[in-house]
Amino acid sequence: MLVTTKEMLQDAQANHYAVGAFNVENLEFVMAVIAAAEERRSPVIMQTTPGTVKYASLDYFAAMAAAAAKDATVPVAIHLDHGDGFDRCMQAMRAGYTSVMIDGSHVPFADNMALTASVARVGAAMGVPVEAELGKVGGKEDDGPAVEGENPYTDPDEAVQFVETTGCTSLAIGVGTAHGVYKGTPHIEQGVLKAIRSRVSIPLVLHGTSGVPDDQVAEAIANGICKVNYATELRQAFTKGYMGFMAENPDCFDPKKPAKPGMAEISKVVASHMDNLGSSNRA
Ligand SMILES: [Zn+2]
Structure with missing residues (x-):
């Protein structure tokens, strides 16, 4: 069934696990992610960036997720x-998205609050x-590659004010992680996370x-994280499976054939994360 993220995240928060949010890029990603969720009996969030919905459209991804959810026995x-x-957030709601993120982190604090409040009001x-x-x-x-940010950490005082003022229903925080491929070993500032969790x-x-x-x-989940996003690893997994098949079968011209091992690699990665997040057997 297709559901909102509200009940999912409330249950995760109450029971100290996290729901994985996996970025899907095309039909094959959608099928691979739902297969892993069914296999692990896990609730699952599929998500798309603006770049991905520009590649296809909000309507395509809303329809693919609805198709995946239709016969699924886990919440999607x-x-x-x-x-x-x-505008993009409104378009997503109209297309049938059951959850949206408004990212105002690139504009000043007051502007981020105003933008977030405008979307949160409609969302409510x-x-x-x-x-x-x-x-x-x-x-x-x-x-692109991960880069070092200038003071990337979320300020706990600002977080309190931000949540109270905007009415957003969940909050992505800066605790030292980065998008893309890490150059060194990443480090989550658990202390910053705990300080925010204690007040928000x-x-x-x-x-x-x-x-x-x-x-x-796992430590971040113990300290209060209840939604965890994965994108890059799924892209790498699909490409590995797809390219591996093509290297062995260079004359193949049926795209379904290399897509199958690509999907299998994605499902493996997703299932493994569901176990680590604690969402397996929570559906
Ligand atoms: Zn992100």
């Missing part, structure tokens, strides 16, 4: 990741949860988790 949500403005009226971001997650959402009651979200060691992610 479709979420707009890093919504890049009021429409019954669509709205994730916001405060602080900085390094790297680029859609492409809504679900907290971890971005840029591809490449972060499982034990650090």
Whole structure:
């Protein structure tokens, strides 16, 4: 069934696990992610960045997620990741997305609050949860390598004010992670996370988790994270499976054939994360 992220994240928060949010790029990603969720009996969030919905469209991804959810025996949500403005968030809600993120982390604090509040107000009226971001997650959402941010950490005092003022229903925080491929070993500042968790009651979200060691992610969940995003690792997995097949079968011209091992690689990665996040057998 297609559901919003609200109930999912409330259950995760109450029971000290996290729901994985996996970025899907095409039909094959959608099928691979739902297969892993069914196999692990896990709730699952599929999400798309603006870059991905520009590649296809919000309607395509909303329809694919709905098709995946139709016969699924686990809860499925479709979420707009890093919504890049009021209009895109409205378009996602209209297309049938059951959750959106408005990312105002690149504009000054007051502007981020105003932008987030405008989306959260509509979300509340429409019954669509709205994730916001405060602080900085390094790297680029859609492409490129991870980079060091200048003071990327979310300020706990600002977080309290931000959540109270905007009415957002979950919050992505800067605790040292970055999007893309890490150059060194990533490090989550658990102290910053704990300080925010102690003062903010809504679900907290971890971005840029591809490449972060499982034990650090598990510790972050123990410290209050309840949604964890993975994008890069799925892209790498699909490409590995697809290209591996093509290297062995260079004359193949049926795209379904290399896609199968690509999907199998994605499912493996997703299932493994569901176990580490604690969402397996929670559906
Ligand atoms: Zn992100």
